[in-house]
Amino acid sequence: xxxxxxxxxxxxxxxxxxxxxxxxxxxxxxxxxxxxxxxxxxxxxxxxxxxxxxxxxxxxxxxxxxxxxxxxxxxxxxxxxxxxxxxxxxxxxxxxxxxxxxxxxxxxxxxxxxxxxxxxxxxxxxxxxxxxxxxxxxxxxxxxxxxxxxxxxxxxxxxxxxxxxxxxxxxxxxxxxxxxxxxxxxxxxxxxxxxxxxxxxxxxxxxxxxxxxxxxxxxxxxxxxxxxxxxxxxxxxxxxxxxxxxxxxxxxxxxxxxxxxxxxxxxxxxxxxxxxxxxxxxxxxxxxxxxxxxxxxxxxxxxxxxxxxxxxxxxxxxxxxxxxxxxxxxxxxxxxxxxxxxxxxxxxxxxxxxxxxxxxxxxxxxxxxxxxxxxxxxxxxxxxxxxxxxxxxxxxxxxxxxxxxxxxxxxxxxxxxxxxxxxxxxxxxxxxxxxxxxxxxxxxxxxxxx
Amino acid sequence: xxxxxxxxxxxxxxxxxxxxxxxxxxxxxxxxxxxxxxxxxxxxxxxxxxxxxxxxxxxxxxxxxxxxxxxxxxxxxxxxxxxxxxxxxxxxxxxxxxxxxxxxxxxxxxxxxxxxxxxxxxxxxxxxxxxxxxxxxxxxxxxxxxxxxxxxxxxxxxxxxxxxxxxxxxxxxxxx
Numbered sequence: 001x002x003x004x005x006x007x008x009x010x011x012x013x014x015x016x017x018x019x020x021x022x023x024x025x026x027x028x029x030x031x032x033x034x035x036x037x038x039x040x041x042x043x044x045x046x047x048x049x050x051x052x053x054x055x056x057x058x059x060x061x062x063x064x065x066x067x068x069x070x071x072x073x074x075x076x077x078x079x080x081x082x083x084x085x086x087x088x089x090x091x092x093x094x095x096x097x098x099x100x101x102x103x104x105x106x107x108x109x110x111x112x113x114x115x116x117x118x119x120x121x122x123x124x125x126x127x128x129x130x131x132x133x134x135x136x137x138x139x140x141x142x143x144x145x146x147x148x149x150x151x152x153x154x155x156x157x158x159x160x161x162x163x164x165x166x167x168x169x170x171x172x173x174x175x176x177x178x179x180x181x182x183x184x185x186x187x188x189x190x191x192x193x194x195x196x197x198x199x200x201x202x203x204x205x206x207x208x209x210x211x212x213x214x215x216x217x218x219x220x221x222x223x224x225x226x227x228x229x230x231x232x233x234x235x236x237x238x239x240x241x242x243x244x245x246x247x248x249x250x251x252x253x254x255x256x257x258x259x260x261x262x263x264x265x266x267x268x269x270x271x272x273x274x275x276x277x278x279x280x281x282x283x284x285x286x287x288x289x290x291x292x293x294x295x296x297x298x299x300x301x302x303x304x305x306x307x308x309x310x311x312x313x314x315x316x317x318x319x320x321x322x323x324x325x326x327x328x329x330x331x332x333x334x335x336x337x338x339x340x341x342x343x344x345x346x347x348x349x350x351x352x353x354x355x356x357x358x359x360x361x362x363x364x365x366x367x368x369x370x371x372x373x374x375x376x377x378x379x380x381x382x383x384x385x386x387x388x389x390x391x392x393x394x395x396x397x398x399x400x401x402x403x404x405x406x407x408x409x410x411x412x413x414x415x416x417x418x419x420x421x422x423x424x425x426x427x428x429x430x431x432x433x434x435x436x437x438x439x440x441x442x443x444x445x446x447x448x449x450x
Numbered sequence: 451x452x453x454x455x456x457x458x459x460x461x462x463x464x465x466x467x468x469x470x471x472x473x474x475x476x477x478x479x480x481x482x483x484x485x486x487x488x489x490x491x492x493x494x495x496x497x498x499x500x501x502x503x504x505x506x507x508x509x510x511x512x513x514x515x516x517x518x519x520x521x522x523x524x525x526x527x528x529x530x531x532x533x534x535x536x537x538x539x540x541x542x543x544x545x546x547x548x549x550x551x552x553x554x555x556x557x558x559x560x561x562x563x564x565x566x567x568x569x570x571x572x573x574x575x576x577x578x579x580x581x582x583x584x585x586x587x588x589x590x591x592x593x594x595x596x597x598x599x600x601x602x603x604x605x606x607x608x609x610x611x612x613x614x615x616x617x618x619x620x621x622x623x624x625x626x
Contacts, residue, residue, distance in 0.1 A: 193607070194604060194607040195603065195604050195605070195607050197602070199602075220602055222566065222602075223566065223567065241597065242597055243570055243597070243598060243600075264570070264574060264597070264598060266567055266570045266571075267567040267570075280567065280570075280571065282570075282571060282574035282575075282598070284578060285529075285574050285575045285577070285578025285579065285581075285582075285596075286574075286575075287570075287571035287574060287575075308568060308571040308572065308575070310567050310568055310570075310571045311567045311568070324568065326527075326568075330527065331565070331568055354565040354568055355565050355566075355567070368565055370563075370564075370565070374563075374565075394562075394563075396565055396566070397565065397566065412562070414609040415607075415608060415609045417562070417604075417607065417609075442566070
């Protein structure tokens, strides 16, 4: 478990930083500092110097020595910022080591000569209880002022989360956007030839670290979704020979079916409060959208059109559902109230529109457009402003970063059928492939961890 | 192009039934993936039991319905049973009438040019369309189960219209 702490108090317990800390005012809650936020256009790339953190007392932990962790934390922060596409980090490689005193009193003259706009410094130390304390500080080199500071106490095995939290705070301060690095991704790990593909449920951190397989691959797994509290995963498995949705409990490793129905169920989604499961079910060949309480009970049928009604996701306030239907002749995107009323088509652009996914910010719906090739795009919930973010042979199934600024999807290669997970931001720029263990598809991004 | 595949399948059904020359390969049909649908598309009919085929077995079913006679093909995004499909399913129904204790599983499949969830739904429609047609021919619906594999189990692995036409299919497999 990661715990946030006040750094001014923390540093006073350190022998070297004590004097400095006492002269530094305690950090204010972010809400009180709105006018201090440095906002800039996302097209502008900021140069940030990230020297290795300081480890004042070299200590061995189960995650390695604090001297090594001090450098690795800076590496994770640097990689997060670089991968967002909005920063050009410098270091920790090639930058000089800093002292603990510098963490709170940086040598602005020196760093201003390193061609950087911002400076991130920090420290790590192991406490008597075995937990790690990580502090990070952001300075603006233009004004020689501190922008923000954060402190965290984490068990050694969760050290990366402290790095993600630091990177998140810096990203938020400098872009004005909500954080997203400290989050996890569920996906389907793929291997094997195209006609005998092995598909396993897997999870990883948002940067690909801490990868874990959850199923063996003996039966095909598809379309996972993390619950909002990260305690369980909804996904489709052919475990009993038929496509059916299960809830997989991460702590126990056990799973259960979401309905007692013998009909095939697929395309599962959580409601934002985690209390309701949205899914599709085929009865006698006809697929409709249903919802059911996570506790079980009687499912509620939401669509009755004679076409295929499938998929969907809740608006962030839970009041509406976006889904796809071919009732008008081919796959298009529709919006309805959460009780199934007021069903309206919203996609009218060229081609078919599929796999709609409501942004956690509520302002956009991501989708797959099928017009020859498959491309990922976004539109407003009223269907206006449709624009494409990717251009490839087959890009499919967008999932939103928790801040609604970045989208992941999977890309399939022509002929080989090999799949990979990609990320792109809302400008359509900064497209990059995620590191996965083997091939990957069906990414599902979870919320920011508490 | 899709019509061509169906016509070809019909010709093959006829020729295997008449001449039992299942070994005859047709160049433009890619080999069926092994281990996916257990069909006989483009493959020779396996010999078993010293060359004799047990009456009522899956091998017997495949030998009787002939090359590609275990499957019907669909147009893009469609699930209707056309004349060629009807002929194929009629041959299957004859065999099923001969072995009233046999049950079947119909697998619905799609090509890769559809999104995953929609293809699961479309595969359901295709499998049920084949089931309903067999039922209309007098086969008890309780003998027929269905499963959709969406785009997960392609029979032909290319990314071209010919492969996609072969993958938009409903395949009948005998069980028990």
